[in-house]
Amino acid sequence: MVPFLHIGPLNVPTFGLMLWLAAVAAAIIVDRGFRRANISADAVGIVAIAVVAGIVGAKVWHVLDTPQEFREIGWRVLWDTAGFAWYGGLVFGISALLLQGMRAKIGGMRMLDLAAPAAAVGYGVGRIGCFLSGDGCYGIQTTLPFPLGMGFPHGIVPTPPGIRVLPTPLFELGAGLLIGWYLWHRAGKRHPVGLITGQYLALSGLARFLVEFVRRNPKVLWGFSNAQLASLGAAVAGLALVWWSTHHEAARPVLVKPVSTAGKTA
Numbered sequence: 001m002v003p004f005l006h007i008g009p010l011n012v013p014t015f016g017l018m019l020w021l022a023a024v025a026a027a028i029i030v031d032r033g034f035r036r037a038n039i040s041a042d043a044v045g046i047v048a049i050a051v052v053a054g055i056v057g058a059k060v061w062h063v064l065d066t067p068q069e070f071r072e073i074g075w076r077v078l079w080d081t082a083g084f085a086w087y088g089g090l091v092f093g094i095s096a097l098l099l100q101g102m103r104a105k106i107g108g109m110r111m112l113d114l115a116a117p118a119a120a121v122g123y124g125v126g127r128i129g130c131f132l133s134g135d136g137c138y139g140i141q142t143t144l145p146f147p148l149g150m151g152f153p154h155g156i157v158p159t160p161p162g163i164r165v166l167p168t169p170l171f172e173l174g175a176g177l178l179i180g181w182y183l184w185h186r187a188g189k190r191h192p193v194g195l196i197t198g199q200y201l202a203l204s205g206l207a208r209f210l211v212e213f214v215r216r217n218p219k220v221l222w223g224f225s226n227a228q229l230a231s232l233g234a235a236v237a238g239l240a241l242v243w244w245s246t247h248h249e250a251a252r253p254v255l256v257k258p259v260s261t262a263g264k265t266a
Helices: 014-036 043-065 067-078 086-103 108-133 168-187 195-214 226-247
Strands: 004-007 010-013 219-221
Touching (some): 004 014, 010 014, 014 043, 014 108, 043 086, 043 108, 086 108, 108 168, 108 195
Antiparallel strands (some): 004 010
């Protein structure tokens, strides 16, 4: 594992580097989505604000989820390179996108639809940072051979020598890319407002719920971890949004492709 890249006198954390690449990937996808929908807006600025809000939310959620860590190291936990909770980032990021969508007169829910594929891909790319840095987001111990079983003896949170664990960040990378690919192609077709966001919440929630069965996170209720309970909530909310978008008159279908010829739509 490579927690840091040593470039001359600089020690560049790979987690931060992949977080930056995740933001770049998300900005590119949102920009292409805006162009496909004939929307004139600053995709880079919108993604930047959402990313900052997501980082703050991820830290806040982590502190609330692990208060013992705050008691041990104090306020330093807020700028420590480890300890980011995805659902905190999701809540704060969604809030930032809703506000920006209304401000840009795109509409809050439609903004979420446009950003959903980028969120899925960005999450997957960000998980590469967890894998490279060895920040402790591992799976349970296993005897499976490489690449299903890996050791992280030099990670930020090292595994004991000779012990192999499931590389769950790679599982989440694959899930994020697949979900992002599906949402991008679905968003390119006629769809009611809110459908893409609902599918994103349902699919990403299901993916996180399943991977938590082989993660090392402690179980807190009914044999589920905090992340699993949040995943269930996200999946249920996503399914409810899918139902609403396909049955409610307010969720009018939108065309995302530009008019190709007079009187005809692509």
